[in-house]
Amino acid sequence: xxxxxxxxxxxxxxxxxxxxxxxxxxxxxxxxxxxxxxxxxxxxxxxxxxxxxxxxxxxxxxxxxxxxxxxxxxxxxxxxxxxxxxxxxxxxxxxxxxxxxxxxxxxxxxxxxxxxxxxxxxxxxxxxxxxxxxxxxxxxxxxxxxxxxxxxxxxxxxxxxxxxxxxxxxxxxxxxxxxxxxxxxxxxxxxxxxxxxxxxxxxxxxxxxxxxxxxxxxxxxxxxxxxxxxxxxxxxxxxxxxxxxxxxxxxxxxxxxxxxxxxxxxxxxxxxxxxxxxxxxxxxxxxxxxxxxxxxxxxxxxxxxxxxxxxxxxxxxxxxxxxxxxxxxxxxxxxxxxxxxxxxxxxxxxxxxxxxxxxxxxxxxxxxxxxxxxxxxxxxxxxxxxxxxxxxxxxxxxxxxxxxxxxxxxxxxxxxxxxxxxxxxxxxxx
Ligand code: GP9
Ligand code: MN
Numbered sequence: 363x364x365x366x367x368x369x370x371x372x373x374x375x376x377x378x379x380x381x382x383x384x385x386x387x388x389x390x391x392x393x394x395x396x397x398x399x400x401x402x403x404x405x406x407x408x409x410x411x412x413x414x415x416x417x418x419x420x421x422x423x424x425x426x427x428x429x430x431x432x433x434x435x436x437x438x439x440x441x442x443x444x445x446x447x448x449x450x451x452x453x454x455x456x457x458x459x460x461x462x463x464x465x466x467x468x469x470x471x472x473x474x475x476x477x478x479x480x481x482x483x484x485x486x487x488x489x490x491x492x493x494x495x496x497x498x499x500x501x502x503x504x505x506x507x508x509x510x511x512x513x514x515x516x517x518x519x520x521x522x523x524x525x526x527x528x529x530x531x532x533x534x535x536x537x538x539x540x541x542x543x544x545x546x547x548x549x550x551x552x553x554x555x556x557x558x559x560x561x562x563x564x565x566x567x568x569x570x571x572x573x574x575x576x577x578x579x580x581x582x583x584x585x586x587x588x589x590x591x592x593x594x595x596x597x598x599x600x601x602x603x604x605x606x607x608x609x610x611x612x613x614x615x616x617x618x619x620x621x622x623x624x625x626x627x628x629x630x631x632x633x634x635x636x637x638x639x640x641x642x643x644x645x646x647x648x649x650x651x652x653x654x655x656x657x658x659x660x661x662x663x664x665x666x667x668x669x670x671x672x673x674x675x676x677x678x679x680x681x682x683x684x685x686x687x688x689x690x691x692x693x694x695x696x697x698x699x700x701x702x703x704x705x706x707x708x709x710x711x712x713x714x715x716x717x718x719x720x721x722x723x724x725x726x727x728x729x730x731x732x733x734x735x736x737x738x739x740x741x742x743x744x745x746x747x748x749x750x751x752x753x754x755x756x757x758x759x760x761x762x763x764x765x766x767x768x769x770x771x772x773x774x775x776x777x778x779x780x781x782x783x784x785x786x787x788x789x790x791x792x
Contacts (some may be wrong), residue, residue, distance in 0.1 A: 367768050368450025373759045382700040387686030388662045391484065392466060393613040394681070395604070396554040398447070400561050401623030404433070404653035405636060411587045412574045419598035423617070423657055425767060427665040432699065434718075435656035437621040438673045440711035444556065447620035450674040452476040452508055454694025456711060456760040462499060469503035469782075472770040473606040474692060476678060478509030478780045480552050483687050487511050487548045491540040492556040493519055502790035506782035513787040514543050518549055527566055530558040533596035541603060549612070557596065560589040560623065562680050578629035586623050611661050614684060618677070619654030644734045649716055649723040656699075660684070671706035671718055672699045675756075691774035695760055709753040720746055 407424065408415045418792065423429045439446035439457060444458030450476045457463045477488035488510035496515040498503040505513050517530045519539045531539070537555065544553060559566060564585035574592040576584040599618070604610040624632050626648050630640040638647060656677070663684075676696035679689045683698050687785035697704040707717040714723045720736070721728040727736040727746065738746055763769060773779055 363454050364578070364706060364771075366762050366766055367432075367716065367771050370693060370702060370759055371765055371772065373695075373755065377393060377695065377697065377756075378690055379689065379697050379701045379703050380690075381683035382702075384661075385663070385700045386683050388742040389660050390682040390686035391550055391662070392685070393550045393609065394480070394486070394552045395615045395778070396451070396552075397600075397614050397615065397617045398444070398554065398556040399593060399597075399617060399619045399655065400444070400557045400559070401621060401652060402560060402593065402619030403622055403624070403651060404619065404655055405651060406433075406534075406587070407655060409587075410439045411576055411635075411680055414574065414591075416573075416587050416591050417594040419594045419601070420452075420617070420655065420657075423659065423736040424667070426659070428663060429657050429659050430663050430668060431655070431657040431666075432670065432672060433653070433669050434669055434671045435618075436652050436671070436673045436708050437653060437654045438675055439621045442499075444620050444655050445501075445504075446711070447555075447674055449619070450696075453679045454675065454678040454689075454692065455697055455763055456675060456695070456709075456757060459711070459757075459761060464499045464504045467499060467764065467767070469507060469529040471507065471764065471767045472539055472639065472779060473507045473782075474774065474777060475508035477511070477552055477680070479682065479687065479692070479777070480685070481509055481511075482776075482778060484550060484685065486550050486552045486557050488516060488552040489543070489547055490554045490556065491536060491543070493536045493558055496787060496790040497526070498529070499723045500563070502787055503782075505787070506785040507780060510541070510785065512547075512580050514540060515787070515790070517789040518543065527559055527570070528561045528563070531572065531789060533557045533559040533593055534599060535621040537596050537600040537603075545607075548720055555600075557593055559596070562623065564589040564623070566592055568599075576635060578631050578634065580628055583624060583628055583635070583753045592625075610659075614681075615659035615661075616677070616681060617655060617657045617659070619656075620676070621654065622652060624651070644735075645723040646721055646735070649728075650713070650733075651719045652710070652716075659683070661744060668699065670699055670704065671708050671716065673708045675709075676704070678744045691776070693763060693772065693774075695756055705752060707749045707752050711757070712755060713750075713753055715749060716746070717749055720749060722746065722750065
């Protein structure tokens with residue numbers, strides 16, 4: 363075991379890149395609000411269906427002077443889907459190669475997650491808002507290991523026959539009803555909102571939305587745009603609240619899509635809507651649509667679009683550095699998106715990868731810039747092998763940490779291990 367831990371700590375040293383001085387600490391002491399856009403892919407932004415913008419509010423953020431957004435940001439989830447996204451964003455490690463870290467071993471592991479780090483370094487109070495039952499993805503247990511003070515789940519919200527769709531409380535109701543809890547949180551707080559309405563099968567009645575359905579032979583694809591539009595409206599309403607309440611100016615808001623909504627086996631049905639031919643749709647296209655939005659709202663940040671290639675694993679060091687917390691001592695496998703020295707080889711959970719140069723997806727190779735299929739020459743073979751090794755190392759180190767619960771043997775200087783017994787959430791065992 364010490365040998366494995368050594369491997370991990372050596373990787374941590376090698377992988378760490380220092381904060382960018384221009385950004386370090388610009389959001390120090392501010393509230394953090396994370397908005398998890400369920401199943402939300404990047405192609406929805408600036409997309410029009412029947413002449414109607416699907417996401418007018420999120421589009422407006424792309425042009426907001428306080429918003430820094432990333433247009434080459436990829437999700438990196440595996441079978442754990444939402445829970446994998448949560449794992450990456452808050453622990454700096456990946457989900458597991460199979461199954462869900464949350465549902466299997468996370469509740470027994472030592473975890474050094476964002477809520478605990480922020481509590482200890484900045485006296486933050488932390489809370490999750492999510493309108494599904496507490497036990498889904500085993501959140502009620504895992505959040506205790508993360509150090510979450512509060513978990514506002516299904517039982518905290520009005521439940522009427524009409525208040526739910528899909529797996530939980532409709533997004534507009536989730537945000538609306540969360541405010542009464544949010545207002546009682548001591549500041550600074552770290553608050554995460556996990557939306558749900560834009561989730562497979564993307565059902566939402568015309569009572570809740572007049573947004574048109576698309577017109578392909580695939581009804582899942584057709585419905586996706588309406589629920590995405592509903593999600594956009596719900597985030598808009600929440601932002602209006604943040605603005606009028608004055609919270610917005612004291613907060614950094616992180617908005618991201620957790621993973622695809624349209625799975626690869628439906629992409630050929632989606633193709634015509636993206637002006638692509640279904641026949642020519644290939645693994646390059648499959649890779650490119652794994653982009654998801656990533657945006658940071660902060661009134662002290664210089665807005666714009668950053669083109670660096672990055673992924674969900676990179677969020678935690680980026681955010682902590684904005685908050686003025688160095689990540690040197692933590693085992694976090696990403697790299698700050700704001701440091702140009704970072705590696706831009708982005709691992710998918712199945713060891714496929716994408717970089718500005720190469721796309722290697724399910725065994726097929728492409729030139730990322732042009733999309734043409736690649737028969738690599740010798741130099742390219744070398745570079746691709748090197749990239750693949752980077753990807754394998756990163757994922758393997760993550761699996762070593764999580765499968766062997768290695769962080770129980772390593773406590774970062776100045777960090778106190780979390781005791782899950784200190785936490786309990788109302789009605790968490792329905
Ligand atoms: C469930 C929700 C959806 O509570 O977060 O999870 P997913 O199916 O996307 O993993
Ligand atoms: Mn999800």
